[in-house]
Amino acid sequence: MFIDNFRLRFYILFMESIQQLRSQFQQELLSISTLTQHEEISIKYLGRSGSINTLLKTIKDVPLEQKKEFGATVNGLKKEIEHALEEKKQQVLSQTEDAQYTDVTLPGTPYARGSVHLVTIAIEEISRVFSKLGFNRMSYPEIEWEQYSFENLNMPPEHPARDDFETFFVDHQPSDVFGKMILSPHTSSGQTREMQRVQKPPIRMINLAKCYRPNWDASHVPMFHQFEGLCVDTGITISHLKGTIDYFAKEFFGANRKTRIRPFHFQFTEPSFEVDVSCGVCDGTGIIDGTKCKICKSGWLELGGAGMVHPNVLKAGGIDSDVYSGWAFGFGIERTFMMKEGLNLDDIRVLYSGDVRFLEQF
Numbered sequence: 001m002f003i004d005n006f007r008l009r010f011y012i013l014f015m016e017s018i019q020q021l022r023s024q025f026q027q028e029l030l031s032i033s034t035l036t037q038h039e040e041i042s043i044k045y046l047g048r049s050g051s052i053n054t055l056l057k058t059i060k061d062v063p064l065e066q067k068k069e070f071g072a073t074v075n076g077l078k079k080e081i082e083h084a085l086e087e088k089k090q091q092v093l094s095q096t097e098d099a100q101y102t103d104v105t106l107p108g109t110p111y112a113r114g115s116v117h118l119v120t121i122a123i124e125e126i127s128r129v130f131s132k133l134g135f136n137r138m139s140y141p142e143i144e145w146e147q148y149s150f151e152n153l154n155m156p157p158e159h160p161a162r163d164d165f166e167t168f169f170v171d172h173q174p175s176d177v178f179g180k181m182i183l184s185p186h187t188s189s190g191q192t193r194e195m196q197r198v199q200k201p202p203i204r205m206i207n208l209a210k211c212y213r214p215n216w217d218a219s220h221v222p223m224f225h226q227f228e229g230l231c232v233d234t235g236i237t238i239s240h241l242k243g244t245i246d247y248f249a250k251e252f253f254g255a256n257r258k259t260r261i262r263p264f265h266f267q268f269t270e271p272s273f274e275v276d277v278s279c280g281v282c283d284g285t286g287i288i289d290g291t292k293c294k295i296c297k298s299g300w301l302e303l304g305g306a307g308m309v310h311p312n313v314l315k316a317g318g319i320d321s322d323v324y325s326g327w328a329f330g331f332g333i334e335r336t337f338m339m340k341e342g343l344n345l346d347d348i349r350v351l352y353s354g355d356v357r358f359l360e361q362f
């Protein structure tokens with residue numbers, strides 16, 4: 001009687017725990033959606049110290065007559081679990097073949113290779129041309145004082161010429177000496193900085209830097225680049241300026257390109273000029289196949305401003321204007337590069353849009 005009772009109790013407990021394990025497994029089986037989860041659950045049930053083995057180890061406590069049945073039931077559950085897991089594995093594999101199953105022997109996906117931005121290409125090429133002429137490559141501050149951008153360039157406070165260089169002001173305590181802090185609107189601010197740095201001519205500088213003006217339309221971006229040439233020495237004349245610009249045009253654009261200078265006005269140069277380079281698309285004629293050249297319309301493309309350094313600028317830089325003279329020019333890097341490539345962009349903002357389809361062409 002005692003034995004029978006004991007057997008019965010054992011049997012009930014045993015069947016309950018088998019049933020519990022089965023339903024727990026079935027629930028967890030449903031939650032499997034990746035191979036990693038599949039592996040975790042396989043280990044949990046079928047691993048060396050998984051639920052099935054733990055259960056099998058209790059066989060030593062099972063009454064002798066029931067050992068056989070116990071073993072058969074547990075092994076039956078084991079087979080059931082193995083079978084269900086195998087089926088699940090196939091299902092997971094077929095659903096998430098690419099995402100989950102990586103064949104490590106396949107060649108990897110190559111990284112997309114970037115290229116240098118066209119403004120960087122232009123900066124390197126421009127620097128190369130001027131380094132052959134012995135010019136110092138500088139990069140004067142983007143955040144500048146009014147003093148260097150205006151006063152030192154013969155544009156006192158309230159002078160209307162400042163309007164030509166619309167300016168971003170930096171929210172910073174103004175200086176008693178240098179005025180307000182601004183984002184440099186042109187690279188000409190580097191002129192008196194270089195004069196103060198070198199102190200005694202000769203000076204040959206090429207300043208390539210970022211400039212800022214608050215314009216945003218198809219032909220303007222608020223951040224752009226300029227390169228500024230400055231040459232100061234004894235006996236420097238306009239012909240040195242023209243010769244240098246010619247040399248640059250032939251080296252940078254090609255041997256067949258010409259330049260011209262036209263009278264203009266800048267506060268910081270006297271006399272002042274605008275500089276043009278002959279169009280490379282129509283070869284300076286302004287006409288292609290009997291119609292107006294779409295790139296230049298006239299045979300010439302405008303490079304930028306230039307002139308002989310104003311005596312007041314030399315003075316502001318600490319240079320004796322009775323002994324020394326000099327020339328300066330300032331051209332836009334983006335514009336210059338577009339002229340080289342014969343590019344006629346409808347909207348120059350594409351330069352900074354980060355669109356690789358545009359950028360990877362250069």
Ligand code: PHE
Nearest residue numbers: 186188305306307328329330
């Ligand atoms: N700084 C002038 C501009 O941005 C260009 C310039 C530079 C003109 C040097 C004369 C001399 O328009």
